[in-house]
Amino acid sequence: MSLNQSSDHNRRIVLASRPKGAPANDNFRLEQSDIPKPAEGEVLLRTVFLSLDPYMRGRMSDAASYAEPVAIDEVMVGGTVNRVIESRLDGFAEGDWVLSYTCGWQDYALSDGTMLVNLGKNPPQPSLALGLLGMPGFTAYMGLLDIGAPQKGETLVVAAATGPVGATVGQIGKIKGCHVVGVAGGNKKCDFAVEELGFDACIDHYAEDFDQQLAAACPDGIDVYFENVGGKVLDGVLPLLNTSARIPVCGLVSQYNATNLPEGPDRLGLLMGTILTRRLKVQGFIIFDDYGHRYDEFYQQMSDWYAKGKVKYREQVVEGLEQAPEAFAGMLEGKNFGKLVVRVGEDS
Amino acid sequence: MSLNQSSDHNRRIVLASRPKGAPANDNFRLEQSDIPKPAEGEVLLRTVFLSLDPYMRGRMSDAASYAEPVAIDEVMVGGTVNRVIESRLDGFAEGDWVLSYTCGWQDYALSDGTMLVNLGKNPPQPSLALGLLGMPGFTAYMGLLDIGAPQKGETLVVAAATGPVGATVGQIGKIKGCHVVGVAGGNKKCDFAVEELGFDACIDHYAEDFDQQLAAACPDGIDVYFENVGGKVLDGVLPLLNTSARIPVCGLVSQYNATNLPEGPDRLGLLMGTILTRRLKVQGFIIFDDYGHRYDEFYQQMSDWYAKGKVKYREQVVEGLEQAPEAFAGMLEGKNFGKLVVRVGEDS
Structure with missing residues (x-):
């Protein structure tokens, strides 16, 4: 003991x-x-x-x-x-x-x-x-595959790229043939996402020119944005979203500690307008409530990928x-x- | 001539x-x-x-x-x-x-x-x-049935309730067994929605206590909000949305003439937070781009409903x-x- x-x-x-x-x-x-x-x-x-x-x-x-x-x-x-x-x-x-x-x-x-x-x-x-075989891995798997529905050649963006959800989302995206762009805090994490996890790029959200770097890493726009942080990452993503893009929403970590709504202008209508004109699907989910019945499928698939080294x-x-x-x-x-x-x- | x-x-x-x-x-x-x-x-x-x-x-x-x-x-x-x-x-x-x-x-x-x-x-x-057999009717039909997926006994809210989209949405909602609450401008339109179109209730958006009237008309919350106006109707709807509610977005008429974003606070994050915690699906669509291949199905069904007097x-x-x-x-x-x-x- x-x-x-x-x-x-x-x-x-x-x-x-x-x-x-x-x-x-x-x-x-x-x-x-x-x-x-x-x-x-x-x-x-x-x-x-x-x-x-x-x-x-x-x-x-x-x-x-x-x-x-x-x-x-x-x-x-x-x-x-x-x-x-x-x-x-x-x-x-x-x-x-x-x-x-x-x-x-x-x-x-x-x-x-x-x-x-x-x-x-x-x-x-x-x-x-x-982690990988529990709630975070399950969240990544169902949110990406069921709501995000990534297609080969599409661009996928995910933040918290070295966290248990983001890292798994990005690696599944690579398995599905996507161009995967991560967002993380600092060079060390970004290097890890690219070199160890196999992301195509990873942008440091502390960079002053974050929006520009993100746009440069997504030359064909964004088809799936897996939302787990909100805030300035979402701000950078919104203008880059392609027609019929999908946004599974599993978390908004950047705003959990907020005590007040941010100052204006009020962009609620702007977001709704973007959803309309780009024909977006934005969908929140709570993993066990929405997908508990598919846990076994996830567990088998993820165990297999992990055993084969396809997901780290x-x-x-x-x-x-x-x-x-x-x-x-x-x-x-x-x-x-x-x-x-x-x-x-x-x-x- | x-x-x-x-x-x-x-x-x-x-x-x-x-x-x-x-x-x-x-x-x-x-x-x-x-x-x-x-x-x-x-x-x-x-x-x-x-x-x-x-x-x-x-x-x-x-x-x-x-x-x-x-x-x-x-x-x-x-x-x-x-x-x-x-x-x-x-x-x-x-x-x-x-x-x-x-x-x-x-x-x-x-x-x-x-x-x-x-x-x-x-x-x-x-x-x-x-109208009914063209773009507005088709928009109502596909947006409500494919994205909204209304179930018997659920509460459906739609604005512009006497317009060609809103009126059709509400009447299809009644055919599907929903509790249908419309929103329209003035008593004359509201009376028409209830008496002629068969809505369960219709709230005048000019009423000072609009939010309270809407809440009172939706005692079990809102399961489907068919979004065609945005603005204060959406503001009134957001707090009433049930878990797993669906929001097809076909229009935002109230903000089309806006020249600036409204004053703050910024509620973009609040909307995202609502999507997350209530597990909402919010989806924009452009009728012929997204559903053109289903026009014949719509045309047959709507012609039949109209001929039988089920949709006015x-x-x-x-x-x-x-x-x-x-x-x-x-x-x-x-x-x-x-x-x-x-x-x-x-x-x-």
């Missing part, structure tokens, strides 16, 4: 207050509690990896969204990979690796099997279930549950490089 | 200058020219009805759009119903009624058969080809080509009541 994870008590990070703007340390509180005992029909889980993802910012707010907000003093939500410590539930045995969507930011939790997936005794790389995956591991708040806040500013996970406990 | 249409010369209305804001009389010029002679492979057409439609406002501007702008000093574009005066083209004989998309705002024109539909010797109601159609006829500019400008302000056509010449 290390990483301060104990067999005597549970550590958990609760939502202490709702952030105004960027989340700060005092929006979270690290607490101790007893390790619960499983009743009949329950399992006790110990967390090994915690996933940090942009959608969690929305859950910290009480504005209306697609999911209930986390209540004040409740444990922060998040996907986790855990070991089963004790099982009184059919289908789960002590030592099994599982993927849980109800445990959240803590060492131990009970589960009655709801939103719990058994990964078996010895998965080769358990944290993949939080980069992970950034932060050590220790207590580091989660700062790592999460940094991610919203683009400080991570690859899929961000927290190692909460040892494998065994 | 009456309505000042002569057999000696052609009258035509050309674009004299591009409007800034609302079109004014001096943006148009009525000219005389010779009646042309058909060469081999051409027909000479005489105009009986000219269609006036909101999309023409876009053609008067040189801003990038989905179609080429009308050039200065060129004849204004528009759909027309004509008689064939002389034919040197196979498939067309003197006396035939035709629907033309190349003649435009004038008495006489040649055609080589491009975008020319033969309506036969004796169509029962020739001007229907400009209201037309407003303005007498005389010289009235077209003022009638067109009035339409952009909602002054028409029903499909606006200009009678340019006598039937025979």
